[in-house]
Amino acid sequence: MEFQYIDLFSGCGGLSLGLLNSGWKGICAVEKNPDAFLTLSHNLITRDEAGYLWPDWLPQKPLSTGELLNDYSSHLSSLKGKVTLLAGGPPCQGFSTAGKRDPNDPRNQLVRDYIKTVEIILPRFLLLENVRGFTHAFSKGGEANKIPYSVIVAQSLEQLGYVVFHQMVKSSDFGVPQLRQRFILIAIKNNDPALKKLGDKTPFDLLAANTPLFRKRKGLPPKKETTVKDAISDLETEGKTYIDCQDSNVSGFKQIKYAPPKTMSKYQAFVRKGLNGDSPNSLRLARHRPATIEKFTKILKSCPKGHCLSVENRERLGMKKQATTPLHPHKVSATITTLPDDILHYNEPRILTVRENARIQSFPDWFEFLGSYTTGSTARKTSCPRYTQVGNAVPPLMAEAIGETLLQLAKD
Template sequence: MIAKPTVIDLFSGCGGMSLGLENAGYEIVYANDLNGDALKTYKHNFPEVVVEQGDINEIDPREVSRRIKRKSVDVIVAGAPCQGFSTSGKRNPNDPRSKLFLQVGKFLKVFKPKIFVMENVSGLLSMGKGDTMKTIIKNFKDNGYHVTYQVLSADEFGIPQMRNRVFIVGSLKPIPTEKIFPKPSKSKPVSVKDAISDLSFLGLDDHSDTYHIKPLTPYQKKMRKGTKTLHNHKSAKHSNKIQKRFSKVPPGMDGRNALKKSDTLKRDYYRLHPNKTSRTITTLPEDLIHYKENRIPTVREMARLQSFPDNFVFLGPRTTGGRQRKFSCPQYTQIGNAVPPMLSEKLFKQISKVLDIHF
């Protein structure tokens, strides 16, 4: 039995996947990401982990092995972006983004983990009429791994959000797919109101570092985890024009349908429905309107919809625009990029069982 499986987190972002791993009892021994803003958050929340900022293309896993004084780890996880695969299914070897997933292979060769897990958008399955997945799977098989995959939907695991993501799992021993993935929960889905109604006292252009009321639901209680200071709860300052636009969008509808005669083309925003799970949280905060206020949700409200507990603090710029957008990874983007920690925890608790039984 492995007391505390060791894990390397590649493309760690702010640490959504890492938080689930930690809660599932894993020891994170190394994390890498390119972005300094995301890593500010990561380092604050995981002070014990060896964190390296840098382009994975330029990182030598043998150096990492020396640095962390380990020749092997039990698990490697990677939330690699896969935009480098063209929709025609032909991988363009000159597109630097294609090489990102290949970089995972070089870590597998050095650390020989028993299991690796890659997370990506479920659209990856149909990309290039399935050829992209075939390429990825072949590459991992060539590295000696048995590969399987499954789409997991966050709302089926107690998270107040519809979010389908594909998890590709490779293992050094053949393991049936149904043993690797957690089974969806049978309980009622958690709604937006269940998740954030205790935070909805904030109007526009306001902030609070204290809670005004006690948690109202089991989910809110779970998320607060005894936290005393309310972090990242600052609301946006919208112009009267924007507020008026938002006010015309009813819950569960988007601007495209609600504002047919609007003077603007920017109508993609959707008003959260209090009694339903949220739409997928994206990297753009303007995509969602609070269920009862005429404002976008705060960073903390977004974090709740992604199942980040309130003691997880987000650092770096809250939001950015213009030229900065290309380089920085503001708090909203860090959240939109993340694997919901509760989903990660459930997946890796199941994978712990696999490690115990099969290795």
């Protein structure tokens, strides 16, 4: 028996990749941004090992959840009782504590599209991922905004007949070399056999119990955190040959000529599986100005690594940017964001490459990111370049661990 899922707000495919790796079968994935959908399609839809069944009635193209509900609601209704899991990570910019936290951000309403889809197809299980700010009430906007969205969603799903569980989850628990705490909601239909299987425990209790064995199967230490150096030391530039960037639509950029090291960390061996010694894509190095390199060098020499720069250090260095973190090689990374200059390499005065960010997010090296690397200010609101695709993604390794636990509950 196949256990099937639909992925809403799928982005470039981090959540889907994890679910597919854990044994789920995808029906389809819904993503409105053309750049992110291009990467998703290239890796998970059109590959020989495609993970999706993909219904004939749904075009394989960028699609918003609004279009899905408006144009294909009758087709969605035909899936009622046939979908085991509805998964998704609604855009989180309106909820993020790192942003403006605008209660009127239209992206906040996309959570309601998720709930409407639940109402139509009533799957056995629900999985929803979001940022920590999803659990915080808005500080502005009137009485209606004093209830956190997490509570609103839980109440809505309970009214639809679900038992709801939610918890903050750390990506690093699953071997991801990044702290990245995320709000995870799991809901199970009332009277589903999975609830009896759980007894007085929660899905998160089961997830925690499964995690050491999950990490061991991946070849990762059951308890030790995966460090930044474990993840990206083979991508350092010192002593490497530089070549023209192989996948940039802008000339003049360089990348390293990649060669697998003689000795890999366990994590590097894990992400390198399936490449047979080939080079991963998205290795383009930034072209920093001399003044920028000088500033980054000062940061690496004089500021604590693994911590966001303090106000005092920013003032001393004449920096207006609020969030800059030089990585510590022997600790997990700070959260990878959509902004390339939020994080600096631990010993080279530069930002990370897209591939280094992808490694820290736990994407395998065979997974290729497509589209432009970055975007100018005029197109920033509509485009989704590679750095943004990676920063928005659910870490596949975390998604796989959650997917395994849900599959365990779904099986008789």
